[in-house]
Amino acid sequence: LSPLNLPRWLLKSEPHVFSYADLVRKGREMWDGVRNHQAKANLAAMAVGDTAFFYHSQTDRAIVGICRVVKAAYLDPTDASGKFLALDIEPVQALTPISLAWLKQQPALAGMSLIKQSRLSVCPITADESHRIISLTN
């Protein structure tokens, strides 16, 4: 993973609904169902080739992999109102899980939107935050 494609986003999924293993098995997936305007704005800002941490919420509460945007945001076909967006992702690599508890213990990561806004399902990650998280996995 080159510094040029450090993950700058984080996507949350409930693992019992759709896990990183499911993404690997399918090879590609439409990321739909986002019904929050801030998360929508983040989806709209994601470009093809951007990478994102893949986070398991609820039972796992850990970053478990990295994925990549393969199709930029388009109207979410599952949204009857026509307001929200979806995009397509593919798996890049699985990671040894990095727990939310560990992330919360790092003073440098205290400002992460994952921590400050626990309900936001599509979070931005700063370059510094991403570098610190990735360096843990080496």
Next chain:
DNA sequence: GCCAACGTTGGC
């Protein structure tokens, strides 16, 4: 299972 955070809805 509980609760905090937060978004949405609808009465006024």
Next chain:
DNA sequence: GCCAACGTTGGC
């Protein structure tokens, strides 16, 4: 336009 009621998400 305010705010109470309610629904959802996600951590604990």
